Amino acid sequence: MKFTIKHESRGRMRVHMEQYRMTYEQADTLLYVIHNHRNVTFVKVYDRTADAVIEYVGDREQIIELLRHFHYESANVPQTVIKTSGRELNNSYQEKLIGSVVWHYSKKLLLPLPIRIALTIGRSVKYIGIGLKCLLQRKIEVPVLDATAITVSLVTKDFSTASSIMFLLGIGELLEEWTHKKSVDDLARSMSLNVSKVWLRTPENQEILVESSKIEKGDKVVVHMGNVIPFDGEVLDGDAMVNQASLTGESVPVQRTVGNTVFAGTVVEEGEITIRVKEVEGNNRFDQIVTMIEESEKLKSELEGKAEHYADKLVPWTLGATGLTYLLTRNVTKAMSILMVDFCCALKLAMPISVLSAIREASLYNVTVKGGKFLEAVAEADTIVFDKTGTLTKAHPTVVDVVNFNDEYSSDDMLRVAACLEEHFPHSMAKAVVDAASKKGLSHEEMHTKVEYIVAHGIATSINGKRTVIGSYHFVFEDEKCVVPAGKEPLFESLPLYYSHLYLAIEGKLSAVICIEDPLRDEAAAVVTSLKKAGISKVVMMTGDSERTASVIAKKVGVDEYYAEVLPEDKAAFVEREKDKGRKVIMIGDGINDSPALSAANVGIAISDGAEIAREIADITVGSDDLYQIVTLKYISNALMKRIKSNYRKIVGFNSGLIALGVAGVLPPTTTALLHNGSTILISVNSMKNLLE
Incomplete structure (x- = not known):
């Protein structure tokens, strides 16, 4: 395709595709193709100008060739990418927002007064109708207050104030709807399927x-x-x-x-x-998730819910104060000053925007949060429990040795059998075995009958009519009653204890021990220290591994407590005991065996490349590349709670001041209404900003 390089610097170029304007689908197609090139680190496509900004590493000519051979028709882009991109959503709301502002101010300049009055009265029908509907349902909530303010302005023939109130209410509604939809869509995209x-x-x-x-x-x-x-x-x-x-x-x-x-x-x-x-x-998957999120109370944190509840509770008091002021002063202007200023709009608008923006910000750090209340729980948490394997240790353990106990077969044969069984199950240890066989070029076609997986223990099947098991010491020797072959006891006793062991047995006899090195993550100790600085007072490690292996890792990481050779139910029971003591618990894991504890914790956090069921059950998912994402999540959560409390103080303080100035006659109702609504929008816009600068 033809294109022009408009600007270029080292590792970055801005190109213009030779077309007048891109459709949303074309822009998303180009974005997908460029973004998936191995050398591209960042790309942004502007559909209105048909431009693209590309940041890359390596050879510039590869990017040029990619663009030169690009064609919309031949690009292989999954339909789900186009359907869920969010580009059309953002553009439509940008146009609505600009259109509302332009229309509000242009009609003041271009339309005669009688037409402006008629338009204001016509638009007021919507808000008054909503207020009346609320009253008919025997509720005195924010819509009643809005309707009363607009009605009083119309009755007193203050059409300019009525128009301004409705304009600011409309802008606020638009910003809230836009932020909500964008945050929900971002969350839904991150939750969508990614099964390769x-x-x-x-x-x-x-x-x-x-x-x-x-x-x-x-x-x-x-x-x-x-x-x-x-x-x-x-x-x-x-x-x-x-x-x-x-x-x-x-x-x-x-x-x-x-x-x-x-x-x-x-x-x-x-x-x-x-x-x-x-x-x-599976295009409907995205829509189903969006519906589930929108209907779920998970999106509401406790503070957010309290703010909305408090906002509704304040409405009768605001109306009562308005009436009382009029009775005492017989001054409509002073009474209107209270009616035009309330705490409700700002509280109900700023709080949800703060929460949804925090969820969006977390996603920028490769952290998926399934609801606002989980961010609040992370902020309140004082205890964190880590699973060891694949969490504190690296997500890619490696096989370092296969100790053979079967004279009839070679070590490679044993590794082939182990890989054939382990490839069916999502766990970092299983991946290590499969990868080791692959590196040696050992093919392992299906040679077994149906595979049975026993959670946190191992795998059992039948190969050539012989029962074959692989798994932990407890499973192989205690549950399955397998034994070490005669004469092999010295070899068994000499197994290196600093490695994790997978035991493979055939027909009740140990056939091989696979030694797996599971190195500690480089950042693990620093992450534990950082979490304590961020407010976590107790860090615990739990693992199904041996006492000796666990003690070495625990000492290096610096956890407060550790527990070895635990089963899934042990992890969950520990979490429940901590909660019974009044502690707020975060559980972090990546395997099927972590699922009960993830469910039991106040907040369950799963590692993204772990078992699908762990990600499904968890409340939050973090990327597998860097444990610092957990620290970032903690800081985002702490900052969110501070922002919500700060917004509350600002809203109450500023609006109380406006009411006092209005009742004192210092500010007229039009000014207090403008300042009130303006401050609401400013606080809401500020709530959209990233918490971590």
Whole structure:
């Protein structure tokens, strides 16, 4: 495609595509294609001017070639990207806002007074009607106050004040609606599906891992325990308990078996199912999440709810004060000064905007927050519990050795068997085994029967008619009663204790021990220190690993307490005990075994590349690259609570001053109304700013 370089500096260029103006779809298509180039670090596309700003690393010519060969028609862009981009939403609200301001001031200059009066009276019908409807429902809330102020202005023939009140109310409504919709859409996009690979069942009844983009309507897809269901479909085989909280809000999983319908985005908590795919694109997933968020009370923090409740409670007092002032002074102007100024609008507008803006800001740091009340809970939290593996330690553990106890097979054979079992389940240790086999070029076609996953213990199956298990010491030796082969005891005793161990046993005998190095994250100790400075008084580490491994990690990180060889129910029980003591608890984990504790905590935080079920159950998800995101989340939450309290003080203080000046006769009603509404918008706009500068 033809384009012109308008400006260029090292690692950055601004280009103009040779067309008059882009459609929203074209702009999003260009953005997607450029953004997905490996050398591009930032890109912004301006649809109105057909420009794009690109920041990149490496060879400039690669970017030039990308643009030169770009064509809208041939670009392969998922429809969900176009549907959920938010570009059209932002542009439409920008145009509405500019249009409202231009129309309000231009009509004052261009239209004669009688027409302006008629327009003001006509527009007032909407607000008066809403106020009357509120009264008919036996409620005296903010719409009643707005309607009364407008009505009194009209009765006293102060049409300019009535027009200004409605203009400022309209701008406030527009800003609130825009911020709300944008924040909800940003949140919904971050919660939308991102399943890159799925298990396809072939006509030969084998399971193969394929790109989700290659799945077609009618294909059979296998969903294992702990995984997200990637497409809408019908269950053909199996039985599972499915968590549908993301779509229905139900906290209790529902059973799904042959003949039942399942939906994209829900999670298999227990069991395994094979589904026939009904819909491939899953475009309705985004709309379903938006609806769920908008209807959910999760978006409201306790402080936000109190502010709105307090705002409504103040309305009768404001009306009463207006009437009393008139009775005492017989001065309509002074009474109107109170009516024109109230605390309600600002409280009901600024608080939700503050919360939604904080959720949006968190997303900039790769942190997904599912509701305002969770930010408040993070701010109040004094205890944080870390799972060790994949959380305090790096998300990519590696296999350092395979100790063979089976004379009939080689170490590579044992690694091949282990990878064949582990590839079905989402856990960092399982990934380490699969990656190790891949690096050695060990193919591991399906050689087993149905795989059974026992949470926090291990995996069991049958290979060539022989029961094969892999997992923890407790599972292999205590639950399965496996034994070390005769004569191999010295080898077993000499296993290095500073590594994590996966035990593989066949027919009741230990066949191999896979030694896995799970190095500590470089930033782990600094993050713990930073969290304590941010207000966390107790940091705990819990792991299913051995006492010796856990003690080494705990000492390096600097946690206050640690617990080793714990089961999922132990983690959840600990969280409940801490809550019973009156502590506010954050739980951070990444695996299926962390799910009970994530649910039990005041706030559950999941690592993004962990098990899907952990992300589904968690209230907040953070990226896997850097634990400092948790510290950032804490600071955003602390700053949000400070902003809400600061807004409250500003609103009460400023408006109380306006009322006093109005009653004293220093300021006329038109001025107090203008200052009141102006301050409401200024506080609301200020609430849109980032909390961390």
